[in-house]
Amino acid sequence: MKTTIQEIDGKIVATLSGELDTAAAPQAQTDLQPLLESKGKDIVIDCTELEYIASSGLRLLLGILKDAKEVGSRVVLKNVNEVVRDVLDLTGFVSIFEFE
Amino acid sequence: MDNSKRSWMSRIGIVVIAAIMVEIISVVQYQRTRRLMDEEMSVRSRVILNSVANDIAHTLELTETTMRENLWEIVENLPYPDSAFTSVRLLIDDNPHVVGGCLAFVPHYYPSKGRLFEPYGHKDGGKIVLEQIAGPDHDYTKNNAYQRVTASLIPEWSDPYYFGADSIRLATYSFPVFDDADSLAAVCGLDIDLSWLGDTLNSRHHFKSTYGLLLTKEGELVAGPPESKVPEAEVDLIVDIINGNAPESMVKGKLIQTTNLNRPPYWQLARVYSTEEVFARIRKIRLQNLLMVLLGLAILAFMINRYARNEKRLRETTAEQARIAGELEVARKIQQEMLPRTRVDGVYGTLEPALEVGGDLYDYYIRDGKLFFCIGDVSGKGVPSAMLMSVIHSLFRTISAKMESPSFILRALNENLCRDNESNMFVTFFAGCLDLYTGKLHFANAGHDKPFLITQSASVLPVKANLPLGVFPGTAFEEQECTLSPGDALLLYTDGLTEAKDQNRKNFGRDRVRELLDGCIADAGMTPEKTVQSLSQAAHSYSGQAPQSDDLTMLLVKYEPGELLQDRITLSNDTADVERLSAFVKDFCGRLELDHKAASSLRLALEESVVNAMNYAYPAGETGEITVYADSNRREVRFTVVDSGWPFDPTTVLSADTTLDAQNRPIGGLGIHLTRKLMDSVSYCRKGTMNVLTLTKSII
Known part of the structure; x- marks a missing residue:
């Protein structure tokens, strides 16, 4: 599991690649800490290379979304593949995230 | 209640209508018969009347003929005054109806005898008494008949009259007697006894009320039946009819027919008979017939009523039986539908109730890669067993959904069954759980027949017996286990198989089952379904014509894990x-x-x-x-x-x-x-x- 964070056109873009399972979640949590300090900037999470996500990963995304909403930022999930999309569907996350 | 009353009324109504129709037919027939008989009677009666008239006319004519035949002797005796007595005797003697006679000579015919001379004779006992009766107190020239005959010179009959102390009915036939010089010499009078007429008239009656009358033209009774028989009013009626010139008339149920002698003295004859009397007999017969018919109808009505009531009962009973049969059929369907219908490879079960519904059950289903299965036999047969069976069936499903251990499942079932088990029914039961990935078989038994284990050969699975379910609460059912190899199978059955009875009440027996199973093992083509069916057929053909004694249930579980x-x-x-x-x-x-x-x-x-x-x-x-x-x-x-x-x-x-x-x-x-x-x-x-x-x- 690899994560990168960049700022592109005033948006914070986080790229997740690999498998976000329970074992990988604590590291990802640490890696994505900067997103919690977005200070009103919109967040884009690029999932193009995200192959798998478990509920621990979902909780991570939910935490980011909740914090962003508090400061009025948007969180957009980008290029979600079918496997991950199914999990988001099953958990109702499709209705609380924005997709691109 | 209302309905049955109505149908009863309608049945009675039918009988009443039938009775009325019979009566109508009877009346019509009676009337027709009566009309025909009326005509017949009238004709016959007239024939009789005419025949009587002819008889009487003939008798009178005979009397007149007798006179004429004796006339020459009288004429011959005329020259001798005293021979007149001989002539009178002759006249009287010769005719049985003549009771007396006289020769009333014209005045001064015999100068020696004075002006009036009338020798007279009459029968007294067997003798004939002769005397001369003319005298100052008996001037016959003043007699009407004498005067008419001397004037007309034509014989005549007098009207009837009563004579003498015995009041004999007489009529006198008077005729002129001429001498050789053809001058009138005397008027001969013969007194005829008319009593025989009554006898003639009334000697041939079939009916008591019938009588005949002889009357003068004026309606005076000449002769008839004994007087008690004829009411005076009726005689008046008859006279009216004669005067009306009607040959016959029907008055007050009496047919009155008249005719006359058609010769002097032109008396009238009447014959009266009561049609009532004639038809009284027929009416009596008719009434008897009617009574018989009514009695028959009453019996018929009773029989119809009984029949209808029996038929209604039969109909009700049949309907009730059909209803019960229908409900049993539904129950049977429900019971069959409770049996597992999802096919599981390697598993085949069958349940054939002895009655419509049975107390056997089996079940199987797969949960978590494990086959849960059971077989049970509720004590008894029929509906009560079936009801308990369905309870156990659903309990098994509910309990085994949460529990895996057959021992626990039996225990929970037992606790449920023991609660309020006042009818003391019990169930023998076997439950197993086969892990389809490992072949590990857990099982526990509650008093049920030990299943057969089918490996290289068939043998009885060593199973602890334990108590049946529903006997004592708190019973423990020891759990046992073994491991099946792929291809191994278990045959569960109820005693309907091993205790199938032949004609001699002998059991099919476990050994036979084992032998049959061994035969199936040898046959590579035997699927669980075919194995169970061949066992069922064997049991049925063993029983032959004997009725199936108990529910026949089998469940074959074959461990066929495939490639794991x-x-x-x-x-x-x-x-x-x-x-x-x-x-x-x-x-x-x-x-x-x-x-x-x-x-x-x-x-x-x-x-x-x-x-x-x-x-x-x-x-x-x-x-x-x-x-x-x-x-x-x-x-x-x-x-x-x-x-x-x-x-x-x-x-x-x-x-x-x-x-x-x-x-x-x-x-x-x-x-x-x-x-x-x-x-x-x-x-x-x-x-x-x-x-x-x-x-x-x-x-x-």
Whole structure:
């Protein structure tokens, strides 16, 4: 599991690649800490290379979304593949995230 | 009640109408007969009347003829005055009807005899008394008849009159007697006794009321029946009819027919008969017939009523039987529908109730890759047994859904059955649980027949008997186990098989079953279905014509696991170990050649379950193990997650509400929700000190 964070056109873009399972979640949590300090900037999470996500990963995304909403930022999930999309569907996350 | 009264009334109505019709027919026939008989009687009566008239006329004519024949002798005696007495004797003597006679000579015919001379004779006893009766106090020249005859010179008959102390009815025939010089010499009078006329008139009657009358032209009675018989009013009536010149008339039920002698003295004859008397007999016969018919109808009505009532009863009974039969048929269907209908490879069962419904049952179904099956026999037969059977059936389903151990299942069943079991019914029962991936068979028995184990040969599975269900609460049912090899089978049956009776009440027996099973093992083409059917046929042909004595139930369970893929991994309760789990699942799914999506689903479901156990099974800070078994027969995948932590059933945790918005979303609860969504079944059971969570998913 690899994560990168960049700022592109005033948006914070986080790229997740690999498998976000329970074992990988604590590291990802640490890696994505900067997103919690977005200070009103919109967040884009690029999932193009995200192959798998478990509920621990979902909780991570939910935490980011909740914090962003508090400061009025948007969180957009980008290029979600079918496997991950199914999990988001099953958990109702499709209705609380924005997709691109 | 109202209905039956109405139908009874209608039946009575029919009989009454029939009676009325019979009466109408009878009346019409009577009237027709009467008319015909009236005509016949009238004709006959007239024939009789005419015949009597002819008789009388003939008799009178005979009398006149007698006179004429004796006239020459009288004429010859005329020159001798005293011979007149001889002439009178002659006249009287010659005719039985003549009772007296006289010769009234014209005045001064014999100068020697003076002006009046009338020799007279009459019969007195056997003798004839002769005397001269003319005198100053008897001047016959003043007699009407004498005057008429001397004037007209034509014989005449007088009207009848009574004469003498005996009041004999007489009539006098007077005729002129001429001498040789053709001058009138005397008037001869002959007194004729008319009493014989009455006899002639009334000698030939068939009916008491019939009588004949002879009357003068003026209606004076000449002769008739004994007087008591004829009311005077009737005589007046007859006279009226004669005067009206009607040949016959019907008055007050009496037919009056008249005719006359058609010769001097032109007397009238009448014949009267009462049609009432004639028809009284016919009417009596008619009434008798009518009574007979009415009696017959009454008997018929009674019989119809009885028949109708019996038929109604029969109809009601038949309807009731049909209703019960219909309900039993429905019950039979329900019972058959309770039997498992999903086909499971290697499993075949049959239940043939002896009556419409039976007290046997069997069931099987697969849960968590394990085949749960049972067979039972409720004491007794028919509806009561069937009712208890359906209770047990649903109890088995309910209890075994949560429990895996046959021993526990039997125990729970027993407790349920013992509660309020006032009818003291009991059930012999055998329950088993076969792990389809391992062949491990757990079973427990409650007094049921020991099943056959079919391996290389057929043998009786060594099963502890135990008490049947429903006898004592708190009974323990020892759990036993064995492991089946692929191809091994178990035949469960009820005593309907081994105790099938032949004509001589001998049992089919276990040995026969064993022999038949051995035969089936030798035959490679025998499927479980064919094996069970051949056993059933054998039992039926053994019984022959004898009725099926008990419900016949069989369940054959054959262990046919197919090609199995099995693996296991033991993890510590550290989420870092999820990495190893991920690798394990990927490898397993790779061996099953599952695509990325399907493999990801299985991985996620298992990961969530295992992480759950890692996080919550053991107290914080304590290390523990979690073992994951993965099994597949290439049709289904089964994961079994086993830990030895606190008893904890994750399936009772509420799923996360996936409809809430981001702000209100709780962080937890997603794991079990995902597992449930992704797998076909998720079930938990506590086995000893272990939590066992089983996940299954079809991969076809």
